[in-house]
Amino acid sequence: MRNKKKVYTLGPKGSFHHLACVEYLGGQQEIEFCESFAGVFEAVRAGHLGWIALYNSLAGIVENHEAEIEKNFTLLDEMDYEVKLCICSAPGTKLKDLTKLYSHEKAFGESKRFISEKLPKAELIKCSSTSHAAQKVAQEKEQNSAAICHAETAKFYGLDILANIPNKRKNETSFGLFAG
């Protein structure tokens, strides 16, 4: 990548957007985090680069991002990233004690089978990203809460991994790098 502009993506640190972007850029460029997809589009309108989810192999298109980019922006490149999820909690929490699960709604969809088999009674609390969920669980330290996120993200936030959620089918999201 010759273009040294900052890249804006969905945060906070440890979101799938972030992990995929780090892999794509190989540590070559500075990454800034937005709280929403709207924030990413806004940053690109202001002259920065954006990194955003376009398509997921299980869920299909991600919020019409591809159409929006085609209409108003320029797609520069794309990369597929495998979505691997785990259940993680503040140290000391047990899987059987969980009553609340925090995550991005797509990640709940991708974990549906596991949740219905292992934690059918858990309340599902939607967050703006899987890393936002991990951040919340780490801050609140409730013994009955867990986040669904990547294992790497659990590590970032000092959470313990209680279970890995198996992927029965390929779960991959394609992310796009785009400019104004």
Ligand SMILES: O=C(O)C(=O)C[C@]1(C(=O)O)C=C[C@@H](O)C=C1
């Ligand atoms: O929640 C995150 O960590 C994200 O990066 C968002 C997002 C999405 O937009 O689909 C990315 C990949 C996963 O499929 C789940 C959620």
